[in-house]
Amino acid sequence: MVVAQTDVPARLVPVGTKITIPSGSFVTLTQALGGNYTVIYNGNMARVDGTDAAALGLEAETLTFESADGDTIREDDIWQALKTIYDPEIPVNLVDLGLIYSVRIDQDSKQVFIDMTLTAPACGMGPVLVSDVKYRTALVPNVKNVSVELVFDPPWSREMMSEEAQLETGMFF
Numbered sequence: 001m002v003v004a005q006t007d008v009p010a011r012l013v014p015v016g017t018k019i020t021i022p023s024g025s026f027v028t029l030t031q032a033l034g035g036n037y038t039v040i041y042n043g044n045m046a047r048v049d050g051t052d053a054a055a056l057g058l059e060a061e062t063l064t065f066e067s068a069d070g071d072t073i074r075e076d077d078i079w080q081a082l083k084t085i086y087d088p089e090i091p092v093n094l095v096d097l098g099l100i101y102s103v104r105i106d107q108d109s110k111q112v113f114i115d116m117t118l119t120a121p122a123c124g125m126g127p128v129l130v131s132d133v134k135y136r137t138a139l140v141p142n143v144k145n146v147s148v149e150l151v152f153d154p155p156w157s158r159e160m161m162s163e164e165a166q167l168e169t170g171m172f173f
Helices: 050-056 075-082 126-137 163-169
Strands: 008-012 018-021 026-033 036-041 044-048 100-106 111-116 145-150
Touching: 008 050, 018 036, 018 044, 036 050, 044 050, 044 126, 075 100, 075 111, 075 126, 111 126, 126 145
Parallel strands: 111 145
Antiparallel strands: 008 018, 008 044, 026 036, 036 044, 100 111
8 A cells, every 4th residue: 555645647447548646545556567557546547657556655757768859859859769668468569569550740739649459359458458559659849739540450369479478578480
């Protein structure tokens, strides 16, 4: 059990609705995976991004990027941010799982468009993963808006995983 040190931004699992856990609230930590935390607050399961972990008195994850060149959004920074997001049930990041299909940047509007999929169309954590992608991508310098589209064509398969991810999960054969 931990006590919120300050107001804590969180998202309800599995729907992804934003909530705020008030300062001084008691929460039960149920999972710490990929720099994110799953907690129980008032009988509800919620996900706290690792960048907000200090609000729970835990070590916050810090995303650092090279100094931006003017107001340009660098695609490498987007991919770096995406590699910090882990599937809550599989200890592998979304990029190495092959869940991120494309990243497009509109430099004029400072908007990032991401096409991603899930390991299964009925994955209950889909809304939370989409929220994670939006949240972390928005931390990249100069990003003003993030649009994520869930796509299921082509359907995800283990062949889309990096070799490292396949080895990590025992799916390399």
